[in-house]
Amino acid sequence: MRIDGKVVLITGASEGIGAACAREFASSGARLSLTARSEDGLHRAAAPGSLVTGADITNDHARRRVVQRTLEHFGAIDILINNAGAGIYQPSWEMPMDEARYLMELNFFAPLAMTQLVVPHMRARRSGMLVNVGSIGGKVVLPWLTVYSVTKSALGALTEGQRIELMRDGVRTMLVCPGYVKTGFQKNVRAGQPPEKLQEARRFAITPEQCAEAIRRGVERDARTIVTPRSGWLFVLAMRLFPSIVESRMASINGTA
Numbered sequence: 001m002r003i004d005g006k007v008v009l010i011t012g013a014s015e016g017i018g019a020a021c022a023r024e025f026a027s028s029g030a031r032l033s034l035t036a037r038s039e040d041g042l043h044r045a046a047a048p049g050s051l052v053t054g055a056d057i058t059n060d061h062a063r064r065r066v067v068q069r070t071l072e073h074f075g076a077i078d079i080l081i082n083n084a085g086a087g088i089y090q091p092s093w094e095m096p097m098d099e100a101r102y103l104m105e106l107n108f109f110a111p112l113a114m115t116q117l118v119v120p121h122m123r124a125r126r127s128g129m130l131v132n133v134g135s136i137g138g139k140v141v142l143p144w145l146t147v148y149s150v151t152k153s154a155l156g157a158l159t160e161g162q163r164i165e166l167m168r169d170g171v172r173t174m175l176v177c178p179g180y181v182k183t184g185f186q187k188n189v190r191a192g193q194p195p196e197k198l199q200e201a202r203r204f205a206i207t208p209e210q211c212a213e214a215i216r217r218g219v220e221r222d223a224r225t226i227v228t229p230r231s232g233w234l235f236v237l238a239m240r241l242f243p244s245i246v247e248s249r250m251a252s253i254n255g256t257a
Contacts, residue, residue, distance in 0.1 A: 001129055001172070001219055004029030007074040009066070011057055011114065012084030014041025017133060017181060017215075020208035021081055022046065024216045033070040033077070036084065057084055057110045058102075067117040076125065079219060080118045082111035082155075083133040087148040089193055100147050107151035112158060119162075119171060126170035129219060132159045136179045136232050140239045140246070143254045152177075163224065174218055175225045179232045180205040204229075 008025045012018040014036035022034055026047035034042050039054035046052050051073045055062035070077055085107045088099055115130055122128030137145055138152030159175040166173065182205045206229050214228040227233050239246045 001079070001222060003079075003216065003220060005031070006078035007031045007033065007070065007076050008079040008081065009033040009070050009077050009118070010035070010081040010083055011066075011110075012036050013045055014038040015045070017178065017208050017211050018081075018083040019045035020212035021083065021215055022050070024209070024212035025079075026050070028216060030079075031074055033066070033074065035066045057114065058105050060113065063110070063113055063117060067114070071121065077118050077121055078127065079129045079131060080114060081131040081133065081215070082114055084110065085133065085151075087145050089144055090147075092146040092150075095147055103147055103151050104154075107148070108154045108158070111155060115158075115162065119166065122171045123166070123169045128171045129222075130159070130162060130166075130171065130173045131176060131215065131219065132156075132173070133176045133178070133215075134159070136177050136227065136235065138175075139177055139227070139232075139236045143250055172222055174223055176211075176215055176218070177225065177227045177232065178206070178211050179227075179229060179235075181211050182207050204231075 003025060008030045010018050010021050010032065013022050013034035015038070018036065019041070022032055022045045026032055032047060032050040033053070034046055034050055035053045035055045035057065036042050037054065037056050039052065042052045042054065051070060053066045053069050055066050057063050057066065067077070086103065088095060088103060090099070111132055132155050134155045135149070135152040137149035138156040141149040141153070156175050159173045163173040211228050214226050218226040227236070
């Protein structure tokens, strides 16, 4: 898809991958509608001419307001980037159910609801792309982020299903599976701390800008799935071919073996 002149709606755009996407797509000529809970962060990320809407997208009224403002301001939504998300470093067997439900609400139900609001407009124009920012944890469950991985796995299944559902309507979908990205994710988790051994993975981390560039390139070539960095595919392949070895290694990192 050609990005120049397209209207791109990005959730979670106040920092991290979302803010980097705002810069990346703006530099490619996109017109931006940005939303997140932090309006100050949105204004820092926004390019001139961007529409900024402070909103908590777990709230139905807020979601509808974001989409309606975008349509009123630009007249269309060509690309929806569902980026907003959160995590918790806590074992699934002791995580409070209200926290587990919140993760599913933000990481899965909010993107689903956003697509339900946007897709009718895309179908009417027979054009559009839904971009869901998942995680490598959606491909290989990370035991230090089990419930988070579950939510991202569900988001991946949604992306693949909607691709088939909407294929004849000219609407495409793309799943993004970042690995370790240098963002405020660990600082902003709702509870818990990552395993100490996981800190070693920092040297393999990519920047939000590198992730945003991969997303932009994926949109341009109508990709189905983006794993960034690409070396993450080796991790996915290793889990499929040698599950016992990979599981043992991850249990060691998690401090459970």
